[in-house]
Structure formats: C-alpha cells, structure tokens
Amino acid sequence: MSWPWSRRRRLPTRPRLTPDEERFALGQRCLADLIAPASLEIARSHVRLDTQYVRTVAVVGYPRSVSPGWLAPLIDFEEPLEISLHLYPLETGQMVTALSHKMVQLHSSRLLAARGGRLADPEREVAYEDAERLRDALQRGEEKVFSVSLYILLRANSRTALDHLTRRVEITLDGMLAHSRVAVLEQDSGFRACLPEGQDALRVFRNLDTGSLATMFPFSSSTLTMERGVLYGIARHNHSPVIVDPFDDSLENANAVIFAKSGAGKSYFTKLMALRNLLLGVEFLVIDPEDEYRSLCQAVGGQYIRLASSSGQHLNPFDLPPATDDEDERDPLAEHVAALLGLLEIMLAERGAALSVQERAILDRALYQTYASAGITDDPATHSRPAPLLRDLHATLSAIGTDTATSLATRLRRYVDGSLAGLFSGPTNVALDRRLVVFNVQALEPELRPLGIHLITTFVWNLVRRERRPRLLIIDEAWTLMQYPEGGAFLASMARRARKYYLGLVTITQDVADFLGSEHGRTALTNAAIKLLMKQDSTTIQPVVTAFQLSQEERQFLLAAGKGEGLFFARGSHVALTVEASPLEHRLATTAPRELAAQTDRGAGIPRLGNGASIEDPPVPRRRRPRGRGIEGEAL
Secondary structure, eight states: OOOOGGGSOOOOOOOOOOHHHHHHHHTSOOHHHHHSOSOEEEOSSOEEETTEEEEEEEEEEOOSSOOTTTTHHHHTOSSOOEEEEEEEEOOHHHHHHHHHHHHHHHHHHHHHHHHTTOOOOHHHHHHHHHHHHHHHHHHTTSOOEEEEEEEEEEEESSHHHHHHHHHHHHHHHHHTTOEEEEOTTOHHHHHHHTSTTOOOSSOOOEEEEHHHHHTTOOSOOSSSBOSSOEEEEEETTTOOEEEEOTTOTTSSOSOEEEEOOTTSSHHHHHHHHHHHHGGGTOEEEEEESSSOSHHHHHHTTOEEEEOSTTOSOOOOTTOOOOOOOOGGGSOHHHHHHHHHHHHHHHHHSOTTOOOOHHHHHHHHHHHHHHHHHTTOOSSGGGTTSOOOOHHHHHHHHHHHOOHHHHHHHHHHGGGTTSTTOGGGSSOOOOOOOSSEEEEEOTTSOTTTHHHHHHHHHHHHHHHHTTSOOOEEEEEETTHHHHTSHHHHHHHHHHHHHGGGGTEEEEEEESOHHHHHHSHHHHHHHHTOSEEEEEOOOTTTHHHHHHHHTOOHHHHHHHHHOOTTEEEEEETTEEEEEEOOOOHHHHHHHOOOHHHHHHHHHHTOOOOOOSSOOOSSSOOOOOOOOOTTOOOTTOOO
C-alpha cells in the first residue's frame, strides 16, 4: 500500500548555490588542500608523491615461536618506518566450527596415511595439535581469533635509496624469521592501507589468536621498557614509550637525580612520575621549597604540611626510630645521637666551618644526659617513652657550666625561645599516614631551611624503617642541603642506604656545577640508577658533559632542548625522551603562571582524584554538575 502523493513525506533538499556562492566555497582552504600532494604517480612497485618515493611491503609469513616484543627490530630500525597493523576480530562460534572441520580433515589424512603404511607427517601432527589447542581455548573463552594484516611503508628521496632501504628491511625481516613481499601492482592499495584511515585496501590477512597477537604489540622498545612500570616519556628516536619501574630488579636501586635549569620542566616531570606511580602503590614524600605540589597533593587526597616558624606543625628531632631486628643497628640511641650531632652542627657551627672536637664531645655527652633525664637509656624498652625536646638539651648544656657548654647553649637559645623557636618548640604532632605527603618549606627562613630539610629527612628515615613499603623521597633543590658539610654527608648516607629499606631518593637541582663539585653530590650521583638531564645552560654544561661522558651530539641536544625534553639514563642506555601528559595531568603538574591564572579566571578549581584534603585548607564544596554536560577534572 502506498500513500497518496500529497501525504508522502518529503525529504529535505539542499538549496542550490548561486554562482558566487560556489566560487566562494571553492576559494576556501580545507584539510585536503593542506595535506594532499601536488602529484601522485603510481608505478609497478612504488608510488611517487611529488619528489618522494614510497613503497609498501606486506608481511606474509610469521615465525612459529616468538617472544613478547618480537617486532622491536622494526621499532628500533635506524631509518624511520611506518608500520600499519590492522586487526579484525572473528566470530568465535564460526571459528570453532571451522577448526573442528579442519581437525576432521587432518584426522582423515592421518587415517589414509596409516592404511597405506606411510609414516606420520610431522607437519600434519603439529597442525592437528595446534588446531585442537586453539579450539579448546576458544570454547573456554580464553582466546579469540583475529584477522591480522601487517604492512610497512618505506619512504626515500630517490628510487635507488628506496631499493636500498627495501633490501635492508627485508634482511631484517628474514632475521626475524618473517617473510615479506613487495605489493607489486598494488602499491596504490598498499599506500591507502597505511594511511591513518583504518581501511585495509590491500587485504593480506593472517589468522592469529590472542596470545600470538599480544606479542606483536608494536609500541614497545627494547631500549627502556620494563614489564611493570609507568610512562616516563616518549623516546625521540623511535617514538616508543619509555616505561620504567624504579623498583625493578634490573636496576641497582630506586635512586634518581634530575639536573635541569630553571623552567626546563624538572618539577613537571617529577609530578607526573609521582602521579602515575601512585597508581602502582608507591608512596611519596616530597620536600617542596616553592609550594609547587599543593594542587597535586589535594587532588590525590594527600597530606600537606607547612613548616615555618609560625606554623602549628612540629617535628621533634629527638624522636627515636622504632626498634628493628637488624643486627647492624644494635644501638638505635647511639645512631640517633650521631644524627642529632649532624643537625646541631648545621644549627650551631659558623657558615662554612665545623664544630671543634671539644664542642662535639660536649654535645654528645649532653645528648645522652638529656635522654637519661627523660628516662631513655640504651635499653630498647625505654625508647617508647616521650622523647625530650630541644629546650631540655639547652637546659642540660646550661647545667654543665663550662665555657664551651655555655657558648653552645647561647647559640642554641634562639632555637629554643628566640626568633627561630617555632619549628622546634613542641613535640611531633604530624602523622605520615597517607600515600603522598608534601612538606612545604617555602615559608622557612633561609637560615632555617637546611635545618628543616635535615629534620624532615631524619623523620622520614625513622618512618621507612618502621614499615618497609615502596617509597620515594623527593628532595627539590637539594643543593640547599648540600651547602652544609653535615647536610651533604647525611644526604650521601641516605643515597647509599635507601635501597636497604625499600626507599628511593630523588634529588632535583638546578645548581649542577656546585652539586657535582661536592664530594657528597658525586656520591649521590654515583648511587643513582636513574638519571635525567634536561635543558642545560652553556655556562654549566661542561661539568655535566664530563660527569656523564656525553657525546657532542648529546651536548648540543641538551643546549637546544625544549621544555619537557631531556636525556634519560638507566640500565646503561641513553635515551632522548619527551615528557607527555594528558590534559588532566597537565592541569595538575603545570607551574606556568599564565596557565595557572587562566585556570583561576575560569574557576576551574583543582580536580580531585581521591578523598582527603590539605591539613590547613578547608574543604571545598562540590558544585552541582549541569544536566547534559560533563565536568572537566572529575574523579578518575
């Protein structure tokens, strides 16, 4: 039955363009005008695009036994190659039926051979076992079957260079036990199959199961890819991801050093590393000298601690570490007294000088007396008692009465009840119970900053020995601590011993020449299994070249590197990488004033990736989401 013409639904028709409108439309530039070549010439075994020669090579045979990442020789090829991998999943039920039919054929062939008295064909037996194994896996839902096409697009500036490149690629494929052929008389289809359209016009298929297909994952490189890790950057030579696990068994330790000039992106990279490693269960403790990690801490529900003379948070340097079963630490009190002597030397010694032998002896005696006054002795059972405070040490020095002790007490007095007493005036009231803890030392006076960093690292050192979990301690602007002999010695000692307690030390500095010129700085560098060099200044590049034995090309790369570019060192490899971030990660990691101001103007706020908030910041009320629209920065 048909409707009368008057009741039929009329389809909308496009209005006809006037001649002027048609000319105006032709005069507009589109995407095709920007990327299309001026000429295209299709020959028997190649395609010519303007002055460039292009050839498609199809992989038609695959090795029987492969290991994961067996395409790495193509990924790491010294010339740029364009690899196209087309995947098409096949219906499992139909594949089970086809495999069953194939098994029947192979079994019939086996019976005929037995009746004729012929020996069993090894290839037929292997084919029957493979078909039976795959059919059983498909029936259990463990595998799927895919139709796979693998093409390689080669480009050269001349026909001779294209032929030479083709031979090198074919030799590489032969070494991988893979067979290939040039798409003769099908170069136009091969070129379209390699375009980013997802259309396989060449149609050279091979059937593979899920396990076999997984070994062809082409975006990994043997250069620096670990089985369990996070993305650190993209390798510039082959565009493969650099995936690193700082606690991998192939690395000597989890320590890292990052050298870069101001604005090169060292803090940006460190935030991305922390944000991604948090997903793997790694805990982070950050010493933040410029208040750059606040937004990241709030987003992941971390703990934000502001240390200053006027702050309400305190860390008592007299807190003893918990008892351990380590035979090398039979006397925790003596070890902690030695650490306190290092802190007191930073506090009481003249800049660039050290305490005398007599002063250290008096301080050592006074520390033991101070602990004894609080009921703490060499007996580990007494170490759980409340620890003394800095004012108790001041009282002990004053009671000794000698000229040296009185001089030490006088110098210590301003940290007890003077202008610098806020940081040490009370017992510890900070609990490090979250996976990301940020110590903000921006408000610390320059005179107190090395003391605060030394105090934090000592507090963290006691924490990591209480429970051994994967942790990374990030010390930004580490040269602030290295300026003092005892501070540098403490940092070098932590770099040597951190691995034993499942801890990695990440030191970041822009004062490269001063850091490398220090003996303790070189010790921290020597004991770091991971190193990242980002953009360097021409005035400080020479110590870096000498320390890392850089080539002339690597030297020029560091001088001309842009933001987020650098040289990554691990497992004996030097990889030039580019740091990449998602839009959400970029919002959390950026420190560019213009971008931060734009976020504030838009009222973007800080995206929340977890529960919890800053210690000092009040909770921010969540705004109602408009219906039908998404919110940028929602919880992951």
